[in-house]
Amino acid sequence: xxxxxxxxxxxxxxxxxxxxxxxxxxxxxxxxxxxxxxxxxxxxxxxxxxxxxxxxxxxxxxxxxxxxxxxxxxxxxxxxxxxxxxxxxxxxxxxxxxxxxxxxxxxxxxxxxxxxxxxxxxxxxxxxxxxxxxxxxxxxxxxxxxxxxxxxxxxxxxxxxxxxxxxxxxxxxxxxxxxxxxxxxxxxxxxxxxxxxxxxxxxxxxxxxxxxxxxxxxxxxxxxxxxxxxxxxxxxxxxxxxxxxxxxxxxxxxxxxxxxxxxxxxxxxxxxxxxxxxxxxxxxxxxxxxxxxxxx
Amino acid sequence: xxxxxxxxxxxxxxxxxxxxxxxxxxxxxxxxxxxxxxxxxxxxxxxxxxxxxxxxxxxxxxxxxxxxxxxxxxxxxxxxxxxxxxxxxxxxxxxxxxxxxxxxxxxxxxxxxxxxxxxxxxxxxxxxxxxxxxxxxxxxxxxxxxxxxxxxxxxxxxxxxxxxxxxxxxxxxxxxxxxxxxxxxxxxxxxxxxxxxxxxxxxxxxxxxxxxxxxxxxxxxxxxxxxxxxxxxxxxxxxxxxxxxxxxxxxxx
Numbered sequence: 001x002x003x004x005x006x007x008x009x010x011x012x013x014x015x016x017x018x019x020x021x022x023x024x025x026x027x028x029x030x031x032x033x034x035x036x037x038x039x040x041x042x043x044x045x046x047x048x049x050x051x052x053x054x055x056x057x058x059x060x061x062x063x064x065x066x067x068x069x070x071x072x073x074x075x076x077x078x079x080x081x082x083x084x085x086x087x088x089x090x091x092x093x094x095x096x097x098x099x100x101x102x103x104x105x106x107x108x109x110x111x112x113x114x115x116x117x118x119x120x121x122x123x124x125x126x127x128x129x130x131x132x133x134x135x136x137x138x139x140x141x142x143x144x145x146x147x148x149x150x151x152x153x154x155x156x157x158x159x160x161x162x163x164x165x166x167x168x169x170x171x172x173x174x175x176x177x178x179x180x181x182x183x184x185x186x187x188x189x190x191x192x193x194x195x196x197x198x199x200x201x202x203x204x205x206x207x208x209x210x211x212x213x214x215x216x217x218x219x220x221x222x223x224x225x226x227x228x229x230x231x232x233x234x235x236x237x238x239x240x241x242x243x244x245x246x247x248x249x250x251x252x253x254x255x256x257x258x259x260x261x262x263x264x265x266x267x268x269x270x271x272x273x274x275x276x277x278x279x280x281x282x283x284x285x286x287x288x289x290x291x292x293x294x295x296x
Numbered sequence: 297x298x299x300x301x302x303x304x305x306x307x308x309x310x311x312x313x314x315x316x317x318x319x320x321x322x323x324x325x326x327x328x329x330x331x332x333x334x335x336x337x338x339x340x341x342x343x344x345x346x347x348x349x350x351x352x353x354x355x356x357x358x359x360x361x362x363x364x365x366x367x368x369x370x371x372x373x374x375x376x377x378x379x380x381x382x383x384x385x386x387x388x389x390x391x392x393x394x395x396x397x398x399x400x401x402x403x404x405x406x407x408x409x410x411x412x413x414x415x416x417x418x419x420x421x422x423x424x425x426x427x428x429x430x431x432x433x434x435x436x437x438x439x440x441x442x443x444x445x446x447x448x449x450x451x452x453x454x455x456x457x458x459x460x461x462x463x464x465x466x467x468x469x470x471x472x473x474x475x476x477x478x479x480x481x482x483x484x485x486x487x488x489x490x491x492x493x494x495x496x497x498x499x500x501x502x503x504x505x506x507x508x509x510x511x512x513x514x515x516x517x518x519x520x521x522x523x524x525x526x527x528x529x530x531x532x533x534x535x536x537x538x539x540x541x542x543x544x545x546x547x548x549x
Contacts, residue, residue, distance in 0.1 A: 166411075168414070168418065168421075171407060171411055171414065171415050171418075172415060172418055174404070174406065174407060175404045175407065175415055178404050178405065178406050178407075179402055179404060181366060181398070181402075182398060182402035182403070182404065183404075183415075184365075184366060184386040184387075185364055185366070185386060185390070185395075185396050185398055185402075186390065186415055186416055186418055186419075186464065186468070187386065187387045187389075187390030187391060187418050187419035187468065188387065188415075188418055189387045
């Protein structure tokens, strides 16, 4: 592999890796207070991407105005999912896994709706002001300012969340995640914190869709792909661990980009699965995850 | 008795001491279709230390969980200062002034000692200064915890975790402290430290309801004892040498 191709593949992998990392983080945010995954998460991201085409291309909104609105839509969707698909399940039994069915059902409905209304139109999506997707030359590498900004933003989000989970409410969510009943006994309002978390996860998912649009093809299969890749990234890093999600996302992104170059584009998904299995085989609890001690 | 002699202040204290803080009336509760509590009547007066004894499966933990709102009662009343909290959610119960230290010292291992304590005060919305002051009171009560505020709670010994759990509950500034088998799994030396801590709290005027299987500990701490068997109260009295045998028999034989 020549040096320029190596760097191109590296940059490409890191960029898509940021997207996977952020999807994984959004999954983690929802998982912590509820111990449930949103099977519709990929659709949320897809919706963000598709709506960004609408807002930015069709309606010509400025980027900085469209993004908060799209995040609000994502938050509303996340909150709605909690109220319809999660809360009724958990209130019956905290250990029930019926949310698999309810969120899966929601994702199928969303996928249908999005697929019916938006055809796979590849359009050039405008990027935030001051940034561009045109690559610049840095040494042997070609990087665009957008890709750099994306990486910086991803890291900032992970750092920001670390601080958020150390506030009063953040600690309460961590407590819910570890031992729900013990947290309830301390007066932690599980329902309210869960709703807020699912809204935040939804908002982040929508943001990811907007961020992904300039560098990926917004097509109907994207939702499912992102769900799988995002989940793999979260699992590699240890479910619930956001720093792990960052590492996991970058690993999956790099595995796919290098896999595509080395083995051919058909094998890029296989590459990420192989890396996933190898890493999980070496460290079952995830790269940064902690061992869970069960007292018998 | 001393209450008959003395200033108005003392008789006011006497009245306050007789005030019923917690009143359970005909409480029925269980899980799904399985009833565990079959009509519990119990009172705890302000500043009292009440013990609840009984064998495994008698329903003691279920009773505490019903009081805390984890288990919704099927029927009956749970009155706190006259207000019925039987249908209240766990958060409302804590805000009303009842804090429970659950069985098995369930602190949050992934958080530090200090974070665990801060979490205990979640319902109080304290300022940073007020929070530091409250945490300071816990350090005084349990100096062992003060030595390692930033340690992860999982790294503490069993006895220290139990102290942390009690400290967490106290951070909610409760009127009534519920303890579910705090001595379980602890060495005798540690149990004695625990007992001393509880006596300290008692002297400070805190009302305490303790559920235990450790009979001598309970008898040494409590003003009054209830004994439960198969979801019912079978004995209700003041611990004394003559009562002990009767209580043991009622509960375990």
